[in-house]
Amino acid sequence: MTQQNDTKTVLKNLSEKKDTYIKYETDEVITWCHGCGNYNIQNALKRALTLEDFETQNILYCFDIGCNGNGSDKIGGYTFHGLHGRVISVASGASIANPHIKVIASGGDGGTMSEGINHLIHAVRNDYPVLFILHNNHNYGLTTGQASATTPKGFAMNGSPDGVLPDPMNPSEFVLNLNPSFVARSFSGDIKHMTKVLRRALNHKGFAFVEMLQVCPTYNKATPQSWYWDRIKYTSDLKNYKANDIEKAKKLTKDLEKNIYLGVLYEDPKKENFIEKLQNRKNLKTAPVDEVKHYSISKFFKEFE
Amino acid sequence: MERTTIKVAGESGMGLLSSGHIISRALKHLGFYMTVDREYPSLIKGGSSNVQIEFGIKQVRSLSTKVDIVVALDRHGLLEHISSIKRNGILIHGYERHNFIPELKKLAKKHGVRVFYLPARQIAKSLGGTSVMVNMVLLGFLWRVLGLDAKNLKQEVSRQFKSKPALLNIDLKCIDAGYKASDLNKISQLKLKKNKKVSKTILLDGTDSISLGAIHAGLRNYYMYPMSPASGILTYIAKTSHETGIMVKQAEDEITAVQMTIGSMHAGSRSMLATSGGGYDLMTESISLAGMTETPLVIIIGQRPGPATGLATWTCQSDLNLAIHSSHGDFPRAVIACSDQKSSFELIQHAFNIAETYQIPVIVLTEKEILEKYSTVEPFKQNTIPIKRGIVTKKSDLEKLTPKDRFAITKSGISKRWIPGTSKAYFYANGDEHNIDGKITEDAKSVSDMMEKRMRKETTLKNNLPDPIIHGVKKNADISFVGWGSSKTVMLDVIDELKEKSVKINYLHYDYVWPIKEKPAIKFFQNNKNIYLIENNFTGQFGKHIEAITGKKFKSKMLKYNGRSFHFDEVIAYIKKRIKSKR
Ligand SMILES: Cc1ncc(C[n+]2csc(CCOP(=O)(O)OP(=O)(O)O)c2C)c(N)n1
Numbered sequence: 001m002t003q004q005n006d007t008k009t010v011l012k013n014l015s016e017k018k019d020t021y022i023k024y025e026t027d028e029v030i031t032w033c034h035g036c037g038n039y040n041i042q043n044a045l046k047r048a049l050t051l052e053d054f055e056t057q058n059i060l061y062c063f064d065i066g067c068n069g070n071g072s073d074k075i076g077g078y079t080f081h082g083l084h085g086r087v088i089s090v091a092s093g094a095s096i097a098n099p100h101i102k103v104i105a106s107g108g109d110g111g112t113m114s115e116g117i118n119h120l121i122h123a124v125r126n127d128y129p130v131l132f133i134l135h136n137n138h139n140y141g142l143t144t145g146q147a148s149a150t151t152p153k154g155f156a157m158n159g160s161p162d163g164v165l166p167d168p169m170n171p172s173e174f175v176l177n178l179n180p181s182f183v184a185r186s187f188s189g190d191i192k193h194m195t196k197v198l199r200r201a202l203n204h205k206g207f208a209f210v211e212m213l214q215v216c217p218t219y220n221k222a223t224p225q226s227w228y229w230d231r232i233k234y235t236s237d238l239k240n241y242k243a244n245d246i247e248k249a250k251k252l253t254k255d256l257e258k259n260i261y262l263g264v265l266y267e268d269p270k271k272e273n274f275i276e277k278l279q280n281r282k283n284l285k286t287a288p289v290d291e292v293k294h295y296s297i298s299k300f301f302k303e304f305e
Numbered sequence: 306m307e308r309t310t311i312k313v314a315g316e317s318g319m320g321l322l323s324s325g326h327i328i329s330r331a332l333k334h335l336g337f338y339m340t341v342d343r344e345y346p347s348l349i350k351g352g353s354s355n356v357q358i359e360f361g362i363k364q365v366r367s368l369s370t371k372v373d374i375v376v377a378l379d380r381h382g383l384l385e386h387i388s389s390i391k392r393n394g395i396l397i398h399g400y401e402r403h404n405f406i407p408e409l410k411k412l413a414k415k416h417g418v419r420v421f422y423l424p425a426r427q428i429a430k431s432l433g434g435t436s437v438m439v440n441m442v443l444l445g446f447l448w449r450v451l452g453l454d455a456k457n458l459k460q461e462v463s464r465q466f467k468s469k470p471a472l473l474n475i476d477l478k479c480i481d482a483g484y485k486a487s488d489l490n491k492i493s494q495l496k497l498k499k500n501k502k503v504s505k506t507i508l509l510d511g512t513d514s515i516s517l518g519a520i521h522a523g524l525r526n527y528y529m530y531p532m533s534p535a536s537g538i539l540t541y542i543a544k545t546s547h548e549t550g551i552m553v554k555q556a557e558d559e560i561t562a563v564q565m566t567i568g569s570m571h572a573g574s575r576s577m578l579a580t581s582g583g584g585y586d587l588m589t590e591s592i593s594l595a596g597m598t599e600t601p602l603v604i605i606i607g608q609r610p611g612p613a614t615g616l617a618t619w620t621c622q623s624d625l626n627l628a629i630h631s632s633h634g635d636f637p638r639a640v641i642a643c644s645d646q647k648s649s650f651e652l653i654q655h656a657f658n659i660a661e662t663y664q665i666p667v668i669v670l671t672e673k674e675i676l677e678k679y680s681t682v683e684p685f686k687q688n689t690i691p692i693k694r695g696i697v698t699k700k701s702d703l704e705k706l707t708p709k710d711r712f713a714i715t716k717s718g719i720s721k722r723w724i725p726g727t728s729k730a731y732f733y734a735n736g737d738e739h740n741i742d743g744k745i746t747e748d749a750k751s752v753s754d755m756m757e758k759r760m761r762k763e764t765t766l767k768n769n770l771p772d773p774i775i776h777g778v779k780k781n782a783d784i785s786f787v788g789w790g791s792s793k794t795v796m797l798d799v800i801d802e803l804k805e806k807s808v809k810i811n812y813l814h815y816d817y818v819w820p821i822k823e824k825p826a827i828k829f830f831q832n833n834k835n836i837y838l839i840e841n842n843f844t845g846q847f848g849k850h851i852e853a854i855t856g857k858k859f860k861s862k863m864l865k866y867n868g869r870s871f872h873f874d875e876v877i878a879y880i881k882k883r884i885k886s887k888r
Binding site: 292296297299 | 507508509513517520521522524526528545547548549550551552553554556557558560561565566567568569571572573574575576590591594684685687688692694724725726728729731732733734735736737739743744745
């Protein structure tokens with residue numbers, strides 16, 4: 001299908017499902033800066049959720065502290081707005097206790113790659129059933145533009161007037177090295193692409209890591225929209241890119257200077273997620289949330305007699 | 306003799322743990338009541354350790370400093386514990402180095418101790434056993450000294466080692482050899498008082514008790530990052546998880562553990578975690594989050610002495626103020642303190658009910674002593690504490706909900722809570738200050754209203770909490786104590802003992818240490834004149850709260866901060882001195 005046809009189908013589907021789509025909208029005043037990448041990311045998510053037939057009743061969004069977290073009361077669905085750097089853990093705890101709801105978490109590059117990077121590492125290892133969206137705007141937005149772990153080397157930031165000294169991290173490449181089950185990268189300037197990637201991520205049963213390269217017109221002068229457009233490439237334009245070869249994905253993801261590839265970089269749809277791996281719950285049809293009642297402990301007394 | 310005390314001492318790894326289990330179970334089946342505790346260093350093998358078994362024909366809840374019999378498995382055990390034996394007490398050992406005997410004889414004479422030697426290692430070897438089986442030979446001999454039938458002992462040895470049948474045979478032979486060692490006929494056996502009837506008891510520690518309580522209360526998601534002395538809870542819940550189906554996750558750190566617990570609770574499960582003081586320190590920001598988002602949370606702190614790593618394998622009550630004051634901002638919470646097996650089993654169930662009903666963090670305090678000390682107790686009663694979740698579940702009620710119900714301003718401070726996904730009326734759980742529907746607000750009035758609403762839950766909770774309990778005489782005591790936690794076990798034993806000697810004594814015990822009920826303390830100070838604090842920390846943390854609410858001072862404070870628990874004979878001696886000086 002050509003790109004144009006694709007777009008047309010999506011829009012047609014969206015208009016057919018406008019009643020669902022509207023439910024994701026709220027009348028809260030949005031507080032993001034003019035031109036912030038968060039608008040598009042949230043809109044892409046709303047589109048993806050609509051197109052994949054999710055209902056606001058069955059979604060729990062978990063928000064980190066940061067600019068994107070200020071959207072925690074501006075979308076339809078249950079939300080939990082927690083602590084800086086901890087969103088992956090709180091979302092994971094919710095998702096394994098109650099798989100009847102779709103758990104979607106989001107955090108900035110500050111919270112995710114610095115304050116709470118251990119949570120990211122172990123969530124990937126454990127493959128909790130969570131869609132995680134990294135809002136990578138290359139800086140600490142909410143605290144007014146300090147350097148983050150992804151700020152390009154040499155750029156002067158609030159608190160780093162001589163320029164950032166260490167090399168930046170490459171989040172998608174980092175996660176690809178953790179034996180993940182789903183890694184994708186997209187760009188806040190391309191709502192269609194984000195929607196496509198998110199639709200696939202929403203259907204992944206394990207930990208789906210989606211990095212959104214995000215413009216920050218207020219504090220990130222180093223990598224504005226045009227900088228990205230000059231460098232962006234799509235995996236869909238590569239011949240035979242299948243997203244099932246992790247070594248290929250790593251190679252492709254490395255470059256953050258010349259060719260920045262977007263798309264689903266790697267996916268293993270068959271990998272058992274955290275819940276499926278649990279030996280002691282193999283034959284259970286219920287989830288923990290359904291099981292809260294008095295449990296008879298009589299059988300355990302024998303040991304103490 | 307009312308209480309008989311045996312101490313088995315040696316290196317960690319010499320079979321102390323199994324000796325303790327075998328002796329105590331065998332005694333239990335003979336109808337004795339007992340308490341058993343271990344002392345050991347923070348090492349896996351080596352270092353001096355001991356297990357102490359104190360038993361009698363009535364409830365024994367605490368241990369004494371002075372013992373009747375020491376069974377020493379190595380030289381260290383001999384030297385370190387000979388001074389803890391009562392006059393005319395017995396030391397049993399198998400230490401072969403004869404050049405050491407003169408020194409030992411001298412020590413024994415000094416302490417008035419009778420020494421019995423058995424070539425235990427040779428005996429074990431000659432029967433094809435290993436040097437670890439020294440303990441079996443000496444146990445056999447101990448049983449003879451106690452004047453008990455070897456049958457029970459052998460039954461318990463068989464039970465302990467049933468998974469190692471090849472070695473079991475040798476173990477049993479070692480027991481027999483120790484029991485029958487022929488040159489020991491001259492030994493005068495103890496004449497233990499026995500109960501005619503063997504009443505039904507269970508023998509277990511606070512770790513198993515609190516785990517069983519949580520399992521019974523419908524725990525479904527358990528998280529933990531290992532830390533002594535709380536790690537045993539992970540062991541127990543994991544080991545039974547194939548029966549219970551509980552989802553157990555050892556998290557990558559304490560912050561993850563508490564965040565996952567909050568996530569699971571928010572999503573509608575019953576979830577909890579356990580840690581010790583240091584691990585709890587790492588969680589404090591998250592406790593504050595639970596307070597703000599009104600997410601129920603249950604955290605167990607197994608106390609061990611700090612600061613820092615402190616004494617990893619010893620006991621204390623020094624994290625009370627941590628539990629009460631931790632975390633930034635004002636928010637309501639409950640702090641509940643276990644004191645023994647039964648209270649561990651029951652209070653953890655109440656903790657879940659309080660956490661869910663009031664939508665607050667509940668910190669359950671326990672201690673190394675409570676977690677690891679095991680005693681004979683009445684079998685736990687099930688289904689006596691109903692599960693109260695405080696959630697909207699009825700379909701028709703769920704349909705009527707609006708987002709504004711979630712944090713609605715109410716008189717009690719409690720608003721409706723429902724599980725995400727169960728109602729069309731979704732809500733925002735916000736760590737930022739929020740309006741009644743969870744939307745972020747910085748409006749002055751809304752902020753005050755919401756703070757006041759949340760804090761009203763503390764008043765409501767306090768009014769609904771049970772009063773602390775006075776043990777012993779109701780009023781006009783010769784001597785009184787106030788305390789919390791494991792202090793109850795030693796105080797109950799002391800009260801039982803002194804009652805017989807017609808000392809009027811009482812003890813005011815708080816299970817619910819925060820919010821603290823003032824009236825019962827004020828009344829206790831009105832009705833009694835000679836009141837002491839008993840508390841296992843340096844500053845008398847709870848005592849200061851009591852003094853603040855009563856406006857009265859304790860006569861004196863019985864404090865301990867060396868990692869050891871309060872001992873029965875130690876408290877008796879403390880009281881005797883105080884009463885004499887008064888009269
Ligand atoms: C424990 C803690 N430390 C620091 C902060 C202050 N803080 C708020 S947002 C933020 C960084 C935000 O950067 P990022 O995560 O990249 O999100 P962005 O605002 O750029 O979307 C920090 C440090 C906090 N809220 N909590």
